[in-house]
Amino acid sequence: NAGVTQTPKFQVLKTGQSMTLQCAQDMNHEYMSWYRQDPGMGLRLIHYSVGAGITDQGEVPNGYNVSRSTTEDFPLRLLSAAPSQTSVYFCASSYSTGRYGYTFGSGTRLTVV
């Protein structure tokens, strides 16, 4: 099925470990974003990309890294995990600017202990 695929669905990390959250879309969307969802905070933008080779920071970028080498993939890297990064992470993609809405993946639930 076409859409946005995120892996893994669940992950537990120890403080200081690094890992990569994977995101792939097969809709040929130019725009991709990473959000984190925390109770009482709604969704906050971490990083986004407007095309292959182009990325930029969102509202809460510290502690995260991204790259966009292909249109399809937009991985999110945690450089040195901290308990404050315990959250649910969502990847999203869009055909054009946000005018028509984004398609979201099913999320990665990350716990840092």
Added chain:
Amino acid sequence: GDSVTQMEGPVTLSEEAFLTINCTYTATGYPSLFWYVQYPGEGLQLLLKATKADDKGSNKGFEATYRKETTSFHLEKGSVQVSDSAVYFCARPGAGSYQLTFGKGTKLSVIP
């Protein structure tokens, strides 16, 4: 800056009750407006959208009208079902239109 404010709830309704979830936005131009729904344990799904003033978005019995006079996009449903229990998010494109700015979400619980 660009923002969205929605009633935070939680909201608990009996089955077949009328639902309204308020959403207002800051007006820099006339952005597209969206309602997303998140069912328990799942990601966000686009519920409905409106791309210009006076448009009405509708889907699955839910409706919302883009009202520029009151900068509002309230979500309504005439008769809710238990299966509508979810968190609802109002959203608009943010600065540069490359990303979405979300409200904090409203949790709806519908009891039989």
